[in-house]
Amino acid sequence: MTSPISHGFHGRRPDAGAAVKLPPGQYETHDFPVLSAGPTPHTPLANWDFTLGGVDGASARWSWAELEALPHETITRDIHCVTKWSKFDTVWNGISIDTIIEAGKVKGITSAPFIVASCDGGYTTNLPLADVTGGKAWLAVGYDGKPLPAEHGGPVRLLVPHLYFWKSAKWIRGIRFHDRDEPGFWEELGYHMRGDPWKEQRYTGDA
Amino acid sequence: MAESTSASTSSARPIEWRVATVAEIITETPRVRTLVLDLLHWPGHRAGQHVDVRLTAEDGYQTERSYSIASPPEAARISLTIERLEDGEVSSYLVGELRVGDPLELRGPIGGHFAWSVKDGGPLLCIGGGSGIVPLMAMLRHRAAATDELRRTIPARLLYSSRNWSELIYRDELEHLAAADPTLAVTYTITREPPPSWAGFRRRIDLPMLEEVAWPASSRPHVFVCGPTPLVEAVAEGLVALGFEPQSVRTERFGPTGA
Numbered sequence: 359m360t361s362p363i364s365h366g367f368h369g370r371r372p373d374a375g376a377a378v379k380l381p382p383g384q385y386e387t388h389d390f391p392v393l394s395a396g397p398t399p400h401t402p403l404a405n406w407d408f409t410l411g412g413v414d415g416a417s418a419r420w421s422w423a424e425l426e427a428l429p430h431e432t433i434t435r436d437i438h439c440v441t442k443w444s445k446f447d448t449v450w451n452g453i454s455i456d457t458i459i460e461a462g463k464v465k466g467i468t469s470a471p472f473i474v475a476s477c478d479g480g481y482t483t484n485l486p487l488a489d490v491t492g493g494k495a496w497l498a499v500g501y502d503g504k505p506l507p508a509e510h511g512g513p514v515r516l517l518v519p520h521l522y523f524w525k526s527a528k529w530i531r532g533i534r535f536h537d538r539d540e541p542g543f544w545e546e547l548g549y550h551m552r553g554d555p556w557k558e559q560r561y562t563g564d565a
Numbered sequence: 566m567a568e569s570t571s572a573s574t575s576s577a578r579p580i581e582w583r584v585a586t587v588a589e590i591i592t593e594t595p596r597v598r599t600l601v602l603d604l605l606h607w608p609g610h611r612a613g614q615h616v617d618v619r620l621t622a623e624d625g626y627q628t629e630r631s632y633s634i635a636s637p638p639e640a641a642r643i644s645l646t647i648e649r650l651e652d653g654e655v656s657s658y659l660v661g662e663l664r665v666g667d668p669l670e671l672r673g674p675i676g677g678h679f680a681w682s683v684k685d686g687g688p689l690l691c692i693g694g695g696s697g698i699v700p701l702m703a704m705l706r707h708r709a710a711a712t713d714e715l716r717r718t719i720p721a722r723l724l725y726s727s728r729n730w731s732e733l734i735y736r737d738e739l740e741h742l743a744a745a746d747p748t749l750a751v752t753y754t755i756t757r758e759p760p761p762s763w764a765g766f767r768r769r770i771d772l773p774m775l776e777e778v779a780w781p782a783s784s785r786p787h788v789f790v791c792g793p794t795p796l797v798e799a800v801a802e803g804l805v806a807l808g809f810e811p812q813s814v815r816t817e818r819f820g821p822t823g824a
Contacts, residue, residue: 361582361619361621361627361670362584362621362668362670363621363622363623364620364621364622364658364663364667364668364669364670365667366658366662366663367620367621367622367658367662368622369620369622369626369628369654370654371626382627383619383627383628383629384629385628385654391794391818392794392798392818393818394816394818395678395679395815395816396801396811396812396814396815396816397801397802397804397805397811397814397816398798398801398802399811441631442628442629442630442631479811479812480811480812509794509798543678544678547676547677547678548580548675548676548677560617561579561580561675562577562578562579562580563577563578563579563580564579564580
């Protein structure tokens with residue numbers, strides 16, 4: 359379908375540098391908007407843990423101190439929210455999911471082709487393993503040189519910057535492997551199973 | 566009318582772009598207009614859902630934004646209520662330039678979490694700030710369209726925060742709805758410039774205000790909170806402090822994102 363011209367609409371063109379960084383339908387923001395479906399949880403670090411679960415029901419657990427002892431990386435990436443904003447060159451600190459999976463192997467957890475991340479507050483999201491391995495995803499604990507604020511998902515959120523940001527689950531507490539791609543919270547409610555912003559995979563049925 | 570919006574993975578029909586025509590424009594406040602749209606083959610929506618709007622300039626440049634649907638599922642035409650944001654690329658066009666008869670491209674409905682139907686029952690507690698009233702109004706209009714008998718079983722309360730009296734959206738309609746319905750209570754808080762004789766709340770929503778206006782958590786209301794992030798954070802945290810189950814509090818936040 360050809361889009362009708364919005365007569366009198368001129369728009370604010372991104373400059374050439376921003377234009378190549380903006381996926382279709384997105385605009386650049388310099389704020390960091392907060393989006394979530396419910397209240398912000400506040401789990402004390404003393405009670406916080408992270409669980410990696412296998413298809414067979416086995417699980418491995420890290421306390422906050424054990425997680426902090428794993429190697430950290432600083433990552434600079436553009437992020438893209440399905441609500442249309444994109445923010446460029448955001449700086450995070452965290453632990454690569456590759457590191458977590460390797461550490462899980464040592465604890466007897468075997469990987470599978472899909473994962474579901476689960477969070478404080480009941481949120482879940484699903485991802486193919488291929489989208490969180492090979493240096494593409496992190497457990498982020500820091501933002502802009504500081505501990506990650508609770509409203510942005512602290513103490514720990516998943517960071518998968520090459521997909522729409524609902525996949526970067528806030529307040530993450532665990533990852534479980536699955537043999538099949540099982541829809542998470544927004545995916546059950548009509549959002550796309552994968553969510554590639556460059557293919558504009560916002561909703562169920564988008565290419 | 567589509568009753569279920571959980572587009573499950575088995576039905577992978579895309580949400581198609583459609584071209585609506587602006588049938589009517591209602592000025593709500595100096596910065597807010599409602600666009601009433603003619604639209605063929607609308608699949609129906611639940612109160613609280615939104616649409617994506619796409620604008621196209623002469624040279625093909627496009628941009629998209631999301632707007633809550635203001636009309637209830639029962640309305641013959643869908644309407645969007647839009648606030649002109651400071652420097653808003655899309656909202657300044659929709660509020661300032663768009664005319665009756667113009668086309669408007671959109672797709673939806675979108676979102677199934679911040680949504681309510683009379684079938685979900687009550688009580689219904691709506692808390693909003695500024696243009697965050699829009700999806701809540703769709704819920705109150707939907708409730709108002711139910712039979713008297715059904716509506717009486719779903720008591721509803723609205724707590725609506727606005728900077729000024731003149732910026733309250735839907736004020737006359739809300740007065741009307743509340744006057745005609747003893748099971749609906751509407752409470753305003755005017756945070757900056759209340760009218761001279763104002764006897765109501767005149768501060769940002771806080772814990773004592775929530776305690777006074779909301780039902781106790783034990784009555785297990787359906788709670789919907791929509792507005793700017795600081796308001797939503799304060800209200801959601803306040804409700805949790807009052808004993809509400811976090812998962813019973815549904816939130817939608819409007820950031821000042823240049824939309």
